[in-house]
Structure formats: structure tokens, C-alpha cells
Amino acid sequence: MQQFLEMDRRSLIQRAMLLLGATAVGACDFLPGAGAAKVLSTDQLKLLDAFAATLIPKTTTPGAVEAGVPKLLAQMYTDWASDETRSLLSGALDRIEAAARKTAGKGFAELAPDARQSFLAAHDKAALVDVPQPPSAPKGNPFAPVVSVVDNGYAKLKDLVATLYYSSEAALTTELAFDAVPGKWQPSIKITPETRPAVTFGGF
Amino acid sequence: MTFDAIVIGSGMSGGIAAKELCERGLKVLVIERGKNIDPATDYTDNKMPWELPNNNGVPQDEVAEHYPMQSMCYAFSAATKQFWAKDSEQPISTPEGKPFAWIKGDHLGGRSVMWGRQSYRLSEMDLSANAKDGHGVDWPIRYADLAPWYDHVEKFIGVAGSKEGLPQLPDGEFLPAFELNDAEKQFKASVEKSFPGRKVISGRTANLSEAQPQHTELGRTSCQNRSICERGCQFKAVHSSLNSSLPAARRTGNLTIVTDAIVHSLVQDPKSGKITSVKVIDAKTKEGRTYEAKIFFLNASTMGSAQILLNSANEANPRGLANGSDQVGRNIMDHLYGLATIAIFPGPEDSYYHGRRPTGIYIPRFRNVTEEGDGFVRGYGYQGGVSRTGWKQMALQPGVVGAEIKERAHTFGPWTAVVAGFGEVLPNPENRMTLHASRTDKWGMAIPHIDYSIGANEKAMIKQIQADGRAMLEAAGGKVVTQTSDAAMPGLGIHEMGTARMGHDPKTSVLNKWNQTHEIANLFITDGSAMTSSGCQNPSLTYMALSARAADHAVKLMKEGAL
Numbered sequence: 001m002q003q004f005l006e007m008d009r010r011s012l013i014q015r016a017m018l019l020l021g022a023t024a025v026g027a028c029d030f031l032p033g034a035g036a037a038k039v040l041s042t043d044q045l046k047l048l049d050a051f052a053a054t055l056i057p058k059t060t061t062p063g064a065v066e067a068g069v070p071k072l073l074a075q076m077y078t079d080w081a082s083d084e085t086r087s088l089l090s091g092a093l094d095r096i097e098a099a100a101r102k103t104a105g106k107g108f109a110e111l112a113p114d115a116r117q118s119f120l121a122a123h124d125k126a127a128l129v130d131v132p133q134p135p136s137a138p139k140g141n142p143f144a145p146v147v148s149v150v151d152n153g154y155a156k157l158k159d160l161v162a163t164l165y166y167s168s169e170a171a172l173t174t175e176l177a178f179d180a181v182p183g184k185w186q187p188s189i190k191i192t193p194e195t196r197p198a199v200t201f202g203g204f
Numbered sequence: 205m206t207f208d209a210i211v212i213g214s215g216m217s218g219g220i221a222a223k224e225l226c227e228r229g230l231k232v233l234v235i236e237r238g239k240n241i242d243p244a245t246d247y248t249d250n251k252m253p254w255e256l257p258n259n260n261g262v263p264q265d266e267v268a269e270h271y272p273m274q275s276m277c278y279a280f281s282a283a284t285k286q287f288w289a290k291d292s293e294q295p296i297s298t299p300e301g302k303p304f305a306w307i308k309g310d311h312l313g314g315r316s317v318m319w320g321r322q323s324y325r326l327s328e329m330d331l332s333a334n335a336k337d338g339h340g341v342d343w344p345i346r347y348a349d350l351a352p353w354y355d356h357v358e359k360f361i362g363v364a365g366s367k368e369g370l371p372q373l374p375d376g377e378f379l380p381a382f383e384l385n386d387a388e389k390q391f392k393a394s395v396e397k398s399f400p401g402r403k404v405i406s407g408r409t410a411n412l413s414e415a416q417p418q419h420t421e422l423g424r425t426s427c428q429n430r431s432i433c434e435r436g437c438q439f440k441a442v443h444s445s446l447n448s449s450l451p452a453a454r455r456t457g458n459l460t461i462v463t464d465a466i467v468h469s470l471v472q473d474p475k476s477g478k479i480t481s482v483k484v485i486d487a488k489t490k491e492g493r494t495y496e497a498k499i500f501f502l503n504a505s506t507m508g509s510a511q512i513l514l515n516s517a518n519e520a521n522p523r524g525l526a527n528g529s530d531q532v533g534r535n536i537m538d539h540l541y542g543l544a545t546i547a548i549f550p551g552p553e554d555s556y557y558h559g560r561r562p563t564g565i566y567i568p569r570f571r572n573v574t575e576e577g578d579g580f581v582r583g584y585g586y587q588g589g590v591s592r593t594g595w596k597q598m599a600l601q602p603g604v605v606g607a608e609i610k611e612r613a614h615t616f617g618p619w620t621a622v623v624a625g626f627g628e629v630l631p632n633p634e635n636r637m638t639l640h641a642s643r644t645d646k647w648g649m650a651i652p653h654i655d656y657s658i659g660a661n662e663k664a665m666i667k668q669i670q671a672d673g674r675a676m677l678e679a680a681g682g683k684v685v686t687q688t689s690d691a692a693m694p695g696l697g698i699h700e701m702g703t704a705r706m707g708h709d710p711k712t713s714v715l716n717k718w719n720q721t722h723e724i725a726n727l728f729i730t731d732g733s734a735m736t737s738s739g740c741q742n743p744s745l746t747y748m749a750l751s752a753r754a755a756d757h758a759v760k761l762m763k764e765g766a767l
Contacts, residue, residue, distance in 0.1 A: 076258050
């Protein structure tokens with residue numbers, strides 16, 4: 001329970017409202033765009049690979065890279081993201097790189113796996129600290145509140161990598177339970193050590 | 205071409221009107237302004253999550269340019285994009301500071317394809333509410349008038365639900381209910397013990413929990429618990445015009461459908477006063493053409509039908525057709541929506557469920573039924589559910605990276621309970637749709653101007669919706685995590701209704717007790733426009749019952765030579 005109480009309310013609210021069939025798309029939760037290029041640079045792609053591999057590594061099951069997440073995200077960067085979102089994502093990657101060089105003296109991708117992980121854990125924690133907004137600041141709506149953390153771009157980047165991973169064929173056949181066609185609704189089953197949570201899309 | 209009947213609109217009510225008219229032997233033309241949809245090729249429910257482009261997101265610039273309003277609907281995604289009207293092509297106007305969202309489809313079947321499927325009857329209490337407390341005008345019908353038509357529609361579309369014996373939420377012809385999960389059963393027991401008179405039931409939903417012969421003969425099969433209903437369902441387990449009513453109409457051999465045909469206006473014969481034809485604009489070529497018939501059913505949706513009546517003004521009727529009462533476009537009601545309370549719920553830790561059930565729980569109205577409302581008339585029900593927390597809430601915590609994300613995502617989270625009120629809105633003639641004086645769309649049609657706000661009764665109700673939601677969750681042992689502070693933007697309930705209300709008196713209403721316009725004998729309106737009050741129940745089932753009832757009556761009148 002304690003662990004759960006620490007969970008962020010935004011995702012809880014969003015998930016809950018989706019369950020109810022509510023408004024899903026946020027308004028202006030992004031910083032103004034800085035005219036980022038429409039494709040990630042070669043260096044950024046390399047960094048994205050390293051980031052994805054560190055965030056969700058290969059274990060006994062495929063990780064984010066094996067699931068093809070960096071490629072998908074790079075494609076979304078070009079095909080889906082607005083200038084504002086590109087600026088956020090690009091900025092988040094650049095800040096990871098700059099912070100790695102500053103604290104570890106090397107680019108993130110050049111760090112040894114252990115060093116990457118400890119660096120990223122610290123970076124992640126710092127990036128996701130809530131930043132209280134003045135009462136006059138836009139709050140979005142209850143279904144899509146404005147994200148306000150130290151590095152909003154990082155929050156977006158992490159969310160996208162994880163969401164793409166847990167929507168991938170690799171993860172949905174190894175990590176979480178996913179039945180495309182569940183058949184009959186079973187309202188009560190006992191959880192055993194073998195039971196895996198089912199993937200949730202939106203509210204489910 | 206000449207038809208016996210023309211049905212304008214192929215959505216929830218138009219589909220049923222067409223079916224009922226066709227089954228009674230009429231040659232029927234259905235006119236749809238949106239594109240054709242072929243379920244065999246156009247549904248996207250066979251796509252795996254990883255097969256959807258951009259993780260099922262519509263490109264953000266495209267959303268901003270074409271779908272800023274439609275994208276506020278939860279069901280908007282890459283998989284359903286084909287079903288939504290482009291706001292850039294079909295804009296609406298609202299006064300500064302009074303936003304309203306008109307969520308609309310742009311395809312055969314309309315919003316019946318993406319609807320939320322919750323299906324509840326109005327009760328005697330609802331149909332006599334205006335007469336009792338004096339708001340609006342009296343409904344010209346009572347529950348007994350509608351009950352057989354609710355039976356008829358429920359059997360046809362298939363509604364899963366439990367019989368509860370509640371006067372405020374009459375039972376129907378139900379398929380087996382989707383059972384509550386263990387945490388929901390625990391919540392139900394707690395609420396019903398703590399608050400005698402309140403009930404927690406399975407949400408009544410138009411999904412075939414067990415398909416019956418009348419369903420399978422149309423190629424419909426039982427629900428597979430995928431919960432991607434809004435993409436269209438190739439099992440045809442969810443009722444929609446595409447899955448049920450239009451196929452039923454088509455098999456009579458009496459149905460003709462035209463799509464991409466935007467109704468411009470109804471043409472009235474100045475001598476007889478009857479409607480003789482419909483003028484349409486071809487959505488693709490912008491060319492005009494006309495269709496003739498003997499009777500006309502207007503099912504273009506609450507806003508759409510009013511728009512057509514207003515746009516059909518002629519010399520003798522400068523205010524629009526069937527509008528001697530000046531009530532066309534007025535009395536818009538959209539349920540209070542988005543009033544959610546969310547709690548961590550102490551459900552059984554070793555229990556889970558399998559499948560993505562297409563409904564949740566429902567708490568029928570109790571205020572001003574078994575318990576008084578604090579400063580308001582009418583009432584509200586709640587939709588909700590209790591489910592296990594998903595991977596994202598478990599895994600994505602600050603500072604957690606690496607294999608621990610996977611481990612956390614495997615962990616069963618606690619149960620999360622949600623209840624969200626749907627509140628009745630009173631009819632207010634100032635909540636009104638008019639035609640914009642100067643702005644037109646790409647087809648030259650005046651765009652709707654919607655001026656809407658809630659009043660004191662609704663504001664008082666919102667407070668109690670949230671207080672009661674919190675109280676029920678806490679009484680059941682829940683720890684409230686958050687609660688929305690205000691209702692969602694009007695229109696997002698997507699239950700807008702009331703723009704051509706039924707009533708006894710032609711001076712104060714548009715339609716008589718048969719959904720026939722007081723002023724034009726061969727014109728019937730059976731969509732949400734007809735609603736004289738809103739109840740707090742999801743209204744589509746009532747639109748369908750009114751449509752079937754009116755179609756039956758219209759055919760009787762035709763046979764008597766009265767039309």
C-alpha cells in the first residue's frame with residue numbers, strides 16, 4: 001500500500017478517466033517549441049538506443065531495444081510529434097548526454113552498463129521531481145493535467161519508451177498477459193505465482 | 205427517385221427507424237452525410253496493439269489542425285480516426301467563455317459505432333418529473349407508452365443486465381449481466397449495507413453477453429471481452445447501426461442508402477403544408493440534388509436535426525420548419541459528466557479477473573428517490589468500476605530504472621475504485637442552438653452557434669455528486685486519492701438532447717406524443733432532439749425506443765391514409 005500511495009496521481013487519474021470513457025488528450029502541457037529538427041540526429045539515435053536499453057534492459061525476456069522501441073520512437077518523432085513535442089524529447093536526450101558528460105566525464109552511451117544504470121536512476125529521480133505551479137498556471141483538465149516536473153521532456157520520453165515497450169509484441173508475449181480475444185469474461189480467478197497482470201490500455 | 209420514407213441520419217436512432225419502417229414494408233431511403241463504412245474492410249479491431257501506427261496516436265499537428273474538439277473524446281485514436289468529423293470542416297461557434305463540445309461522427313452508422321453502450325430505461329419518475337416540479341413542459345407520454353418499445357429494442361440490440369426491481373431504473377429484456385469482479389462485489393456489499401436504498405449493479409450494456417437467435421441470424425456473435433468496441437466489432441457483439449439495425453433493414457429488400465449526402469433542407473409544399481422532398485448537397489462534388497418521399501424521419505442528431513429545421517425556413521415559416529413554438533434549437537441538455545472520485549480500494553489481494561469486460565458498475569439514482577437532494581431537484585447515477593492497478597502506475601516511479609521496471613510491472617497492484625456521476629440537467633430555453641448569422645462551412649451551410657451553461661440546480665447537484673462519491677468509497681474502506689473539482693466541458697457527456705422537444709401543446713413544444721411534428725403531419729423526429737427532460741440515464745436506448753414506436757405509428761397513419 002505504501003508503495004502505491006507514492007504513485008503519481010496524474011497517471012491514476014488518467015487511467016481512471018479512460019476507464020470511464022473520458023477526455024484523453026491534453027491541451028498545452030508542453031513548453032514552447034524551439035524549432036527542433038524533424039529527425040533525431042545520429043548521435044541522438046545512438047543515445048536513444050542506450051537510454052532505452054538501460055531503462056528497460058534485456059533480461060530473460062527482450063528489453064526495449066529488442067522490442068524495437070528506439071526505432072518506433074524515432075519514427076514517431078518524425079511522423080507523430082509536434083514541434084513542441086520534438087523540442088521536449090530532443091531536449092531531454094540532450095540533457096541526459098550533457099549530464100553524463102558532466103558527472104561521469106563520458107557520453108551516456110560510452111558508459112559501462114552499471115554506470116549507465118546508476119547515472120540514469122539518479123537522473124530519472126531528479127528529472128521527475130514535481131514542480132509546484134503558481135495558482136494562475138494552466139492546469140490542463142482533470143483527465144489530462146499539465147505535467148510539471150523538473151524535466152517535462154524527460155517525463156514524456158520515459159513514458160513513451162515504456163508505453164511503446166508494453167505495447168510491443170515482444171513484451172506482450174513475454175512480460176505481461178495479453179489476450180487479443182479473451183473470450184468469456186471471468187470475473188474471479190485466483191492469483192498464483194505464475195499469474196501475470198494483463199496489459200492495460202487506457203483504463204483496462 | 206421516390207421512396208415511401210426518407211430517414212435522415214444513419215446513427216443510433218436513424219438505424220432503428222429505418223429498420224422498423226423497412227420491416228413494415230416501406231421503401232426507405234437513408235441519407236447519411238458522412239462516408240460509407242464497410243464493416244468487412246473498414247473496422248480496425250483486428251489490429252494488434254503493436255500494429256497501430258504511432259502507438260495508436262494521431263499525429264499531434266493533425267489533431268491540432270483538424271480534430272481539436274473531437275480529440276477530447278476518449279474514443280478518438282488512430283484506430284478510430286476515420287469515424288470523427290473534422291472540426292476544421294464542420295466547425296461550431298460558441299460565445300466567449302462558454303465552451304461546448306459537439307462530438308460527432310462523419311460516417312455511416314454515426315456515433316452508434318463509437319458509443320459507450322450503457323443502456324438504461326427512463327422511469328415513470330423521469331417522464332413525470334417536469335409535470336411534478338414545473339421545469340420545462342410535461343412529457344406527453346408516460347412509462348407505459350414506452351415500456352413495450354424498450355422491450356422490443358432491447359431484444360433486438362441485446363442488452364446485458366441484471367433485474368433489480370428498482371422503480372427509478374426499470375428492468376428490461378436482459379441478456380445475462382457481466383458479473384462483478386470480487387472487489388466490486390465487496391464494494392457492492394459495503395455500499396448497500398452502509399447506505400440502505402443505494403444499489404451497486406452491473407452496468408447495463410449493449411454487448412451480447414450471450415448471443416440469441418435473433419442476433420446470430422444477423423451474423424452477430426457473443427462478446428469476446430476485448431473492450432475495443434469503438435473500433436467497430438467484427439464479432440458484431442456490440443450493437444451499432446452497422447452491426448444490427450441497418451443489416452436488419454437491408455435484409456427486407458426495402459432499404460436504399462446514400463452516403464456523402466449532406467441534407468441542406470426539407471422542402472415543404474405551401475398548399476398542403478407537408479414535406480415533399482429533401483435537398484442534399486453532395487459532400488464530395490458540392491452538387492445539389494433532391495429526394496422525394498411520403499414521410500420523413502429526421503434523425504440527424506440533436507444539433508443536426510435542429511440545424512436542418514432552422515435551415516429549412518421558407519416564406520411562410522421564416523423561423524424554420526415546425527417552429528411555431530420557437531422551441532427548435534432550445535432546451536439543450538447534456539448530462540453533468542466527468543465528476544469522478546478515485547480511491548485505493550482494499551479488495552482481495554489474491555483475486556484477479558480475465559478479459560476486458562465492456563462495462564463496469566452502475567449506481568442507480570438515489571437522490572430524490574430514497575434520499576433527499578440538498579438544494580436540487582432530480583438526481584444522478586454513477587458509472588464506475590474497481591480494477592487492479594496497471595503496469596504504468598506500478599512501474600514508472602521516479603528513480604526506478606532497469607530490470608526493476610519489469611519486476612514492478614509484473615507485480616499485482618492494489619485495486620483502484622472509480623465512481624463518476626452522470627447528473628440530470630434541467631431544460632432551459634436559453635440553452636440554445638441557432639444558425640450563425642455569417643459563418644458558413646465549406647458546403648455553404650450556416651454553422652451552428654451553441655450557447656449553453658448550467659444553472660443553480662446543476663451546481664448544487666455537482667457538490668452532492670462529489671460528496672456522495674467520496675462517502676461511498678470511504679465507507680467501503682477506500683482511500684480517496686483524488687477527485688475532479690468540476691464537471692467536464694459541456695457537450696463531452698455526448699448526451700446532448702432536447703432541441704425539438706415533445707409536448708402536449710404546439711405553442712410550447714415541437715413534437716406530439718408520437719414524435720410527429722405538431723405542424724407538419726408527415727415529419728417525425730426521433731433522435732435526442734425529442735427529449736423533454738434528460739433523466740440521468742444514458743439516453744440512446746430511449747432514442748431507439750422512441751424511434752421504433754414512432755415508426756410503427758407512422759406506418760399505421762399511412763395505411764389509414766392520414767399522411
